[in-house]
Amino acid sequence: MKRILALVMGLMLIVAAPFSAEADFKKTKIAVLDFELQGEGYETEDMGTIVAEWFITALVKEGRFDVVERAMLSKIMNEQKMGISGIVDESSATQLGKILGVKIIISGSVMKLQDVLEVNARIIDVETASIIAAENVKSTASTSLQSLIVRMSDKIIKNFPLEGYIVARNDDSVSIDLGKRTGIKPDMEFMVFKEGSVVKHPKTGEVLDVELIQSGKLKIIGVSQKIARATIIEEEEDVAIAVGQMVKSISGPLTPIKEEVYVPPSAGYRPPPRNAPLKSADYIAKLQSSNLKDKVWGAKKIIKDGVKDPAVLDVLEKLLLEIYNEKPRDRNHSDAVAWMVKALGASVLPQYKDTIQKIAKDAKNRKVRGYAIKTLRTY
Numbered sequence: 360m361k362r363i364l365a366l367v368m369g370l371m372l373i374v375a376a377p378f379s380a381e382a383d384f385k386k387t388k389i390a391v392l393d394f395e396l397q398g399e400g401y402e403t404e405d406m407g408t409i410v411a412e413w414f415i416t417a418l419v420k421e422g423r424f425d426v427v428e429r430a431m432l433s434k435i436m437n438e439q440k441m442g443i444s445g446i447v448d449e450s451s452a453t454q455l456g457k458i459l460g461v462k463i464i465i466s467g468s469v470m471k472l473q474d475v476l477e478v479n480a481r482i483i484d485v486e487t488a489s490i491i492a493a494e495n496v497k498s499t500a501s502t503s504l505q506s507l508i509v510r511m512s513d514k515i516i517k518n519f520p521l522e523g524y525i526v527a528r529n530d531d532s533v534s535i536d537l538g539k540r541t542g543i544k545p546d547m548e549f550m551v552f553k554e555g556s557v558v559k560h561p562k563t564g565e566v567l568d569v570e571l572i573q574s575g576k577l578k579i580i581g582v583s584q585k586i587a588r589a590t591i592i593e594e595e596e597d598v599a600i601a602v603g604q605m606v607k608s609i610s611g612p613l614t615p616i617k618e619e620v621y622v623p624p625s626a627g628y629r630p631p632p633r634n635a636p637l638k639s640a641d642y643i644a645k646l647q648s649s650n651l652k653d654k655v656w657g658a659k660k661i662i663k664d665g666v667k668d669p670a671v672l673d674v675l676e677k678l679l680l681e682i683y684n685e686k687p688r689d690r691n692h693s694d695a696v697a698w699m700v701k702a703l704g705a706s707v708l709p710q711y712k713d714t715i716q717k718i719a720k721d722a723k724n725r726k727v728r729g730y731a732i733k734t735l736r737t738y
Contacts, residue, residue, distance in 0.1 A: 386425040387519055389463045390432060390455075391415050394478065398471035406469050410478055413505055414465055417512035417669075420710045423521070423542030427459055435459060456485025463491075465515075476504050482515055506639050506670030513669070521608040525551065528602055531591045533577060535606050538585040539709065549577045549589065549606040553598055574598040577606060642671045646678055646699070654695040658702035667706045675703050676714050687723035696722075697730040704734030712738055 391414050394407040403409070418424045435458060452464050467480040475497055482492040494511050498504035523537040537543045555570030576593035577600075594600050645657030661671065679699050686692040700718055703711050712735070719731035 386423055387463060388425040388427070388461045389418060389465065390427040390459050390461045391418070392432075392464065392466040394466070394480075395468040396471075397468055400471055401469075410467075410469055410504075410508065413508045414480070414512055416673075417509050418516070420669075421516055421542045422540065423519075427461060432459070452483040452485050453488045461485060463519075478504065478508060478511075480511065480515070506643065506674070509670045509673060521547075521549075523606050525600065525602050525604050525606060526586065528600065532580075533589050533591065533600065534586045535577075535589060536585070537587050537606075539582055540584070543579060543582055543587050543608075544708075545579050545582060547579045548592075548609045549579070550609055551575045551577060551600050552605045552607065553601070554605065571605070572598055574604060575600045576609075639668055639670045642666060643674050646671075646675055651691050651695040655698050658695070658698035661702040662705045665705070666702075667708060669708075672703060672706055672708065672711060675699060676711055679703060679718065680714060683718050683727060684721070684723050687727075693724040693726050696724070696727050700727065700730045701734055704731075704737060707737055709738070 391411050394410045396407045415426050418426050455464060462485055464483045464485060465480060470477045477495060477497045479495040481490050484491045492515055496507040496511055498507055521537055521541055521543060523535045525533050526536050527534040551574045552571040553574045555572045557566055558568040559566055574595050575591055577589035578592050579587050579589045581588040591600060642657055642661055645653045648654060683696050700715060704715050715731050715734055719728055719735060722728040722731060
């Protein structure tokens with residue numbers, strides 16, 4: 360009987376183990392305030408709200424952040440008689456964080472000087488009342504500005520590293536206990552650490568610190584619901600990578616982002632020389648052109664170049680949702696939409712799968728539906 364009970368308890372622990380790491384994962388709760396407008400001559404008075412929405416969209420798509428809904432944010436701030444826009448200093452961030460129940464607050468400003476828009480963002484840690492990151496970008500057009508903010512969000516996200524553990528190793532590959540819901544993606548890199556000596560409090564016995572010994576470096580090659588597969592790209596000679604070691608996503612200092620000026624087709628857009636590498640603005644300009652041939656060219660070029668830049672693909676996704684059922688009987692229009700669907704799916708990025716599924720289900724044109732269904736098979 361004792362052996363049977365021990366066996367049952369052992370099986371229960373084995374079954375429960377894969378779920379424990381998943382259950383422990385908690386999304387970082389963030390509040391994004393409307394950005395304060397400085398200067399005059401904006402295309403819209405809602406520019407500060409729009410910039411905040413761009414940040415929110417980027418954070419939500421990442422998958423590992425719990426972003427306070429705007430309606431809830433507005434309600435709480437109104438009850439506290441506090442504005443939801445502008446730059447929040449570190450001291451008031453602590454008070455605001457307690458009210459909202461968040462760990463991080465993103466605030467900032469949008470400044471217009473002649474034809475140049477400048478966005479300044481500050482990321483404040485509520486608990487320590489300190490700025491953990493700050494960045495600014497400039498642009499001469501709101502379209503270009505959006506793509507820059509998406510890229511700036513990616514850099515900000517790196518300040519929130521993911522942590523997990525190695526659960527299996529097979530030759531030069533490993534599996535870690537971080538899945539899709541944690542926001543992990545292919546090509547992300549992780550450092551691996553072996554736990555060393557433990558420092559305990561002499562009176563209470565509380566663990567104060569654990570020595571971390573670097574054992575190597577990983578690169579993610581595949582992600583499933585609860586685990587991710589990675590290849591070992593570096594391994595220390597005297598400390599081998601092994602099951603049970605901790606992994607931590609690599610983050611680095613923020614670096615300035617160069618401005619990419621968007622030139623609309625109406626202003627006489629000219630594509631770059633044939634063999635010259637394209638910039639994000641080049642793809643976007645073609646996709647946003649009123650000429651269907653330009654849209655097809657842009658979509659085919661995205662496929663050929665293997666573009667996975669969210670700044671480009673987010674624009675493509677938005678355009679698709681706007682026009683995929685606009686002219687279902689127009690053969691040229693449907694052809695352009697079909698190529699755009701194929702281009703979006705060619706990235707095989709999970710954040711765009713829902714959009715392709717929607718088009719596969721709701722598109723009125725048979726060719727567009729067919730392309731969407733075929734594209735889904737690549738996921």
